Amino acid sequence: MFTQNLEGCQLEEKLSPKIEMLERFRKAYGAGELAPLSLVEQREDIIAFQKVIEPFLKFEDVLILGTGGSSLGGQALYALSAQEKPHLHFLDNIDPHTFEKLFMDLNPKTTGLVVISKSGLTVETLMQLLTCMQRGLMEEVLVITEPQENPLRKLAKSQNWPCLDHPPDVGGRYACFSVVGMIPALLGGIDVFAFRKGAAEVLRSHLENSEPTALLGAQVGLFLKNKRGKSLSVLMPYSDQLHFFALWYCQLWAESLGKNGKGTTPVAALGTVDQHSQLQLYLDGPKDKFFTLIAPQWAGKGDRITSTLIPEFVHKTMGDLFSAELRATYETLIRNQCPVRLMGIDEVNEKSLGALMMHFMIETILTSYLEDLNAFDQPAVEEGKRLAREYLAL
Amino acid sequence: MFTQNLEGCQLEEKLSPKIEMLERFRKAYGAGELAPLSLVEQREDIIAFQKVIEPFLKFEDVLILGTGGSSLGGQALYALSAQEKPHLHFLDNIDPHTFEKLFMDLNPKTTGLVVISKSGLTVETLMQLLTCMQRGLMEEVLVITEPQENPLRKLAKSQNWPCLDHPPDVGGRYACFSVVGMIPALLGGIDVFAFRKGAAEVLRSHLENSEPTALLGAQVGLFLKNKRGKSLSVLMPYSDQLHFFALWYCQLWAESLGKNGKGTTPVAALGTVDQHSQLQLYLDGPKDKFFTLIAPQWAGKGDRITSTLIPEFVHKTMGDLFSAELRATYETLIRNQCPVRLMGIDEVNEKSLGALMMHFMIETILTSYLEDLNAFDQPAVEEGKRLAREYLAL
Numbered sequence: 001m002f003t004q005n006l007e008g009c010q011l012e013e014k015l016s017p018k019i020e021m022l023e024r025f026r027k028a029y030g031a032g033e034l035a036p037l038s039l040v041e042q043r044e045d046i047i048a049f050q051k052v053i054e055p056f057l058k059f060e061d062v063l064i065l066g067t068g069g070s071s072l073g074g075q076a077l078y079a080l081s082a083q084e085k086p087h088l089h090f091l092d093n094i095d096p097h098t099f100e101k102l103f104m105d106l107n108p109k110t111t112g113l114v115v116i117s118k119s120g121l122t123v124e125t126l127m128q129l130l131t132c133m134q135r136g137l138m139e140e141v142l143v144i145t146e147p148q149e150n151p152l153r154k155l156a157k158s159q160n161w162p163c164l165d166h167p168p169d170v171g172g173r174y175a176c177f178s179v180v181g182m183i184p185a186l187l188g189g190i191d192v193f194a195f196r197k198g199a200a201e202v203l204r205s206h207l208e209n210s211e212p213t214a215l216l217g218a219q220v221g222l223f224l225k226n227k228r229g230k231s232l233s234v235l236m237p238y239s240d241q242l243h244f245f246a247l248w249y250c251q252l253w254a255e256s257l258g259k260n261g262k263g264t265t266p267v268a269a270l271g272t273v274d275q276h277s278q279l280q281l282y283l284d285g286p287k288d289k290f291f292t293l294i295a296p297q298w299a300g301k302g303d304r305i306t307s308t309l310i311p312e313f314v315h316k317t318m319g320d321l322f323s324a325e326l327r328a329t330y331e332t333l334i335r336n337q338c339p340v341r342l343m344g345i346d347e348v349n350e351k352s353l354g355a356l357m358m359h360f361m362i363e364t365i366l367t368s369y370l371e372d373l374n375a376f377d378q379p380a381v382e383e384g385k386r387l388a389r390e391y392l393a394l
Numbered sequence: 395m396f397t398q399n400l401e402g403c404q405l406e407e408k409l410s411p412k413i414e415m416l417e418r419f420r421k422a423y424g425a426g427e428l429a430p431l432s433l434v435e436q437r438e439d440i441i442a443f444q445k446v447i448e449p450f451l452k453f454e455d456v457l458i459l460g461t462g463g464s465s466l467g468g469q470a471l472y473a474l475s476a477q478e479k480p481h482l483h484f485l486d487n488i489d490p491h492t493f494e495k496l497f498m499d500l501n502p503k504t505t506g507l508v509v510i511s512k513s514g515l516t517v518e519t520l521m522q523l524l525t526c527m528q529r530g531l532m533e534e535v536l537v538i539t540e541p542q543e544n545p546l547r548k549l550a551k552s553q554n555w556p557c558l559d560h561p562p563d564v565g566g567r568y569a570c571f572s573v574v575g576m577i578p579a580l581l582g583g584i585d586v587f588a589f590r591k592g593a594a595e596v597l598r599s600h601l602e603n604s605e606p607t608a609l610l611g612a613q614v615g616l617f618l619k620n621k622r623g624k625s626l627s628v629l630m631p632y633s634d635q636l637h638f639f640a641l642w643y644c645q646l647w648a649e650s651l652g653k654n655g656k657g658t659t660p661v662a663a664l665g666t667v668d669q670h671s672q673l674q675l676y677l678d679g680p681k682d683k684f685f686t687l688i689a690p691q692w693a694g695k696g697d698r699i700t701s702t703l704i705p706e707f708v709h710k711t712m713g714d715l716f717s718a719e720l721r722a723t724y725e726t727l728i729r730n731q732c733p734v735r736l737m738g739i740d741e742v743n744e745k746s747l748g749a750l751m752m753h754f755m756i757e758t759i760l761t762s763y764l765e766d767l768n769a770f771d772q773p774a775v776e777e778g779k780r781l782a783r784e785y786l787a788l
Contacts, residue, residue, distance in 0.1 A: 068671050126707065133701065260675065264680075274454040277648060303529070318489075328784075392710060
């Protein structure tokens, strides 16, 4: 379903897999401590979610209010959507201009609202919600939050809105396989069974095989950081649809591992776009980056050019060019001593997206083991949240 | 029009301005060597451009084909657009899926095409164009390319399409004030006179004042890189509309300065979104970043909350919260020893965008002087381009 090629990582010799980390992972999984992952084996919850979203399917538009982990997984999934309506709008910011523009376009009678905040305390989401309510956007509202008293749940109760439980043992950035990812995905007509199936296959390979992809990936990344000074991790899919997946990865990686002075800085790039924006820096700037290219099989896809106006394009497709550019960038990075990992997928679809997201979740967790970090907290941002509340009160 | 506050940069003492670099800049400008900048004093070209785009104004959609410098400046400008139609689509990639989806939605009879490639050789743009032609999207086509024989110009001639000259002495990433930025901006109903006016004021301050913003910015950035190991430059506007501006900056900075092992890696962030995605890493991960926050005056903007459902929000607006979050992030970065520059603007509009873009263009050029680099070439990417053509021929 996907392949990981580490030949371009310039390790000289293969790293021996740290089996003890894999065993720790398996033990934690077996003890039920990795709830975000075990979700992928479920099916019944989906049936229930399908029922919950039914009233929304008649709408022209659905707004998804939420930020960070409450938004990015859903956006990564929705990027695969081919349906016309309802059209989903992910509102993950509090720019008054964005909302003003949005309100001009929406009909409150044909717009639904899904509000997601694990803690139920996220000030951005609460402010979005109150603003939408004042504009009459409350025809149908669904709330997702933890099963405990919090401002969002209280508000939902006062308005008689249905409320789904955000699993307490699943942090936002690991929530893509839970209700948090599933509701937007189902609203967008995404095949969530295939998504979970792709993820489940990758999970199983990490429970069963001795050299699974994420273990090797985690070790290579740390080796390159610690021994070769590669302090940035550039994720560069050659697919417009994987752009939000790359942003999802950036949150997952940054928040899980950026602590105690450790962690590498994730950078989302996009092929071929960033060949015309960042590649000069990548090749000839500071050699501080580790690259991961995501390579779907593009050859032959798209319209075959019949015109002879540009002779070299005759009988070629856009996909052929995409493929050639990808291969050229890969080779050029290697020739310029830039370590690069190549992750191949057949095509961009639910199954491969699920596989990639599971791979990177496990790679993040294994890296946290190797770095002796807690991959599931984010202690440093609490001070800023407190300050923001303080300034708002002024 | 905009302010630059360097107090959070933690320099201990003020750096003395390197006046000789400013003089070199002024001499180059006076000798006509900085053509991208002097464009902002012109007005007559706009009148001509307005005439050229007239046939496009009747359309529902206009596709802008181009990549990198042929796209990002226009996208930064179009992000300010408030008009309904024509709706602009910037196509800067060659993902067959994106095009297939696009073709499903477009009516060839009500769609115009603007094709931008300085060299006229950009394979992505040529492939996009041929594919669009085969789909019958050639009701009205406008080409922007250098005034010399090249595949794109030949193609335009063979089809009798109007062709505007891309100024040969203006590189793509510096082209936002030229025809390359102006045509999409005019199509999007942007006030290009205000845009150039904002830029012209900043330019003039660099020709006249002894401590202009870009000189101080360039010196601070280099000091932090060389003396404090800050190898990443994070640009974080608190405005959805400035997202593409941040991507434009990333190209400008990366391609101009990422050479000979020098340069810092630009990262586009977005407030408040990335407070929920990257801030944990920024505050407690490796201390390798220099931050620039772009701060519009948001207080009081947006609907005033009247509901008492969440007591702390009563009488507050979304803009008040945006402001409080910005201030909190700024303070938190400082408390965590992260050097941060604060750039204040009144509001996000054409004038302030022009000012910011001019500031960063001059900051880039002055940094190139200080680093002894050529800010206008991009030698390292040529090999990849050659390889891509080679692989395409296979």
